[in-house]
Amino acid sequence: MRGRLGGRECLHVPSCRFGLYLALRHWCRPGGRVLMSPVNDDVIFFVVLAAGLRPVQAPLDPRDGSIDPAAVPESLWSGLSAVLTTNLYGNPDPAPELRAHCDARGIPLLEDAAHAIGSTVGGRPVGTWGEASVFSLSKHTGAKTGGFLAFDDPALRSELTAARDELLHPSRTSAELAYLVRPYAEATVRGLRLVKAAHATLRLLGQQEREEIRMPLRAGELKQALAAAPGLAPFHSWVRVDMHDYRLGPGPGRLRRTERLLARLDATLAAHRTGTERLLGTAWARGGGEAEPGARQRGAREPGGGEPGEVQPLFRVPLLVEDRDEAIAALARRRIVTGYLYDPPLDTYAGELFTDLSPDPGPASWFARHALPVDPRRAGEVIETLRAAGVRPVRYGDDRG
Numbered sequence: 001m002r003g004r005l006g007g008r009e010c011l012h013v014p015s016c017r018f019g020l021y022l023a024l025r026h027w028c029r030p031g032g033r034v035l036m037s038p039v040n041d042d043v044i045f046f047v048v049l050a051a052g053l054r055p056v057q058a059p060l061d062p063r064d065g066s067i068d069p070a071a072v073p074e075s076l077w078s079g080l081s082a083v084l085t086t087n088l089y090g091n092p093d094p095a096p097e098l099r100a101h102c103d104a105r106g107i108p109l110l111e112d113a114a115h116a117i118g119s120t121v122g123g124r125p126v127g128t129w130g131e132a133s134v135f136s137l138s139k140h141t142g143a144k145t146g147g148f149l150a151f152d153d154p155a156l157r158s159e160l161t162a163a164r165d166e167l168l169h170p171s172r173t174s175a176e177l178a179y180l181v182r183p184y185a186e187a188t189v190r191g192l193r194l195v196k197a198a199h200a201t202l203r204l205l206g207q208q209e210r211e212e213i214r215m216p217l218r219a220g221e222l223k224q225a226l227a228a229a230p231g232l233a234p235f236h237s238w239v240r241v242d243m244h245d246y247r248l249g250p251g252p253g254r255l256r257r258t259e260r261l262l263a264r265l266d267a268t269l270a271a272h273r274t275g276t277e278r279l280l281g282t283a284w285a286r287g288g289g290e291a292e293p294g295a296r297q298r299g300a301r302e303p304g305g306g307e308p309g310e311v312q313p314l315f316r317v318p319l320l321v322e323d324r325d326e327a328i329a330a331l332a333r334r335r336i337v338t339g340y341l342y343d344p345p346l347d348t349y350a351g352e353l354f355t356d357l358s359p360d361p362g363p364a365s366w367f368a369r370h371a372l373p374v375d376p377r378r379a380g381e382v383i384e385t386l387r388a389a390g391v392r393p394v395r396y397g398d399d400r401g
Contacts, residue, residue: 001135001148005128009157011149013164015246016114016136017047017239019149021232022164023132024051024082026156027108030230032081033356035072037093038345038364039065039371040086042214044112045346046238048084049222049354052230056080056356057347062363062396064091065318065371069098071360077101085111085130089340089373090272090314092121095129108132114139114147115315118269138243139315140268141261145245145254167232168249209241213341214349222354272313275376280311282383283393284319284372316340316373319382322392327372330389336378343368363396370394 001010013019028034030052036044038057048055059071065088083102085093095111102109111133113119116126117140127133127150137146149160209215215238225234232239232247240246250258279285321327328338345364347357358364374382 001150005125005133005150008128008133008150008152009154011151011157011160011164012250013134013147013149014145014168014248014250015243016112016134016138016147017043017243018164018167018247019134019147020044020084020110020112021047021051021239022149022160022167023110023134023151024048024053024084025230026160026163027110027131028053028082033079034082034084035067035076035080036084036346037065037067037086037088038347038358038361039088039342039368040112040346041340041342042346042349043239043241043243044086045350045355046235049226050229050232050235050239053081054356055346055350055354057345057358057361057364059358059360060364060367062367065089065364065367066091066093067098068363069094069101072101073359076359077105080105080107082108082110085109085113087111087113087116087119087126088342089316089318090115090119090312091318092116092119092126092312094121095124095126096122099129110134116312117141117265117315118272118313120310120312137258137262140272140313141258141265142268143258143261146250146258167247169247170249213343215241217350217354219351219353226354269313272315272376273311275379276314276317277311278379279317279319279374279376279382282319284321284386284391285317314376317376317379318367318371318373319386320367320370320394321372321386322370322394322398324370324372326389327386327391330385330391331374331382334381334385336374336381336385338372338374340373341368341371343371366396 002008013022024047028051033054033056034048035056035058036048037060039060045055056076058067060066061068067085083098085095085098087093099109109130111127111130113127113133114136117135119126127135132149132151135148135150137143151160228234331338345361345368347355347361348365
């Protein structure tokens with residue numbers, strides 16, 4: 001990872017959410033305000049709260065769900081303590097612009113690169129623009145565990161390592177066995193087409209807990225947890241969702257499997273890039289209102305969030321469809337599962353008691369409602385299924401008013 005990030009220090013952590021908490025606690029003082037995307041995993045929202053910080057929801061570009069710096073009022077910039085990117089589905093946030101805003105105000109830029117381990121922006125890898133960045137090994141590699149906290153200053157390594165080790169729970173034999181058995185259990189029940197059994201297996205392993213897209217907020221309990229912030233313990237029931245081992249020290253079996261999967265990353269990224277390019281050539285990828293497949297989105301940025309002519313190896317490609325639920329049902333009939341939905345946006349989900357609302361919530365709400373994130377490695381099946389089902393594309397503004 002150090003080689004991929006131009007020599008940045010990389011500290012292994014048990015999960016991306018754990019690494020993000022570590023970064024927030026180091027670079028932000030409790031009580032600060034952090035600009036973040038409202039179209040994001042609710043776990044990340046609770047990690048920000050656990051660090052003793054106030055989330056501030058940013059306006060988004062409705063074409064790819066990235067933060068729109070130009071739509072952030074000056075009055076909002078002036079009160080921030082940090083900016084946290086999302087790089088949703090691997091589409092990069094405009095890190096050069098956000099870096100300039102942070103530098104002008106002397107605040108840190110922190111990059112959540114969980115979906116963006118192979119993405120680039122401004123000619124540099126995502127994760128090299130901020131004071132710190134966090135990566136997940138649960139996504140592109142499929143390791144289902146582990147991540148990295150990357151940072152620019154080698155002098156911080158000892159301090160951050162000590163902070164990590166203080167927060168870690170010791171490795172447990174039972175957890176290691178469950179982790180090593182999980183791929184075989186999932187493969188068996190899915191191979192037998194036992195969909196309900198597959199979901200039950202995931203729930204048993206603590207990997208699938210949400211009944212709906214968002215977990216229950218539990219406002220009364222959350223207010224009590226806020227009074228005890230910062231700290232992971234008061235927020236444990238929210239932060240652990242779908243990953244109970246998020247702060248568990250890795251055992252040798254877990255590390256060996258992670259290393260083996262990470263060694264295949266370049267081939268995996270190539271497969272994601274090929275599928276992404278194919279999906280971006282469809283009508284469902286023209287959510288910005290462009291007339292032709294492959295037309296540019298934000299200025300010089302191409303679909304997929306990169307430089308002109310560049311296609312990112314997106315973790316998921318967010319197709320923009322008129323009726324997302326209809327599309328999900330059509331894919332499900334082909335046993336193509338749609339995950340990584342973040343609807344409603346976090347300000348609608350949490351309300352102004354727990355977050356500062358976006359100054360322009362419309363684009364985020366529209367994107368969250370219409371985005372259909374699909375695995376680019378199954379591009380052919382997805383395209384065939386959506387065409388056969390008559391799924392219609394949608395452009396921003398088509399269904400407003």
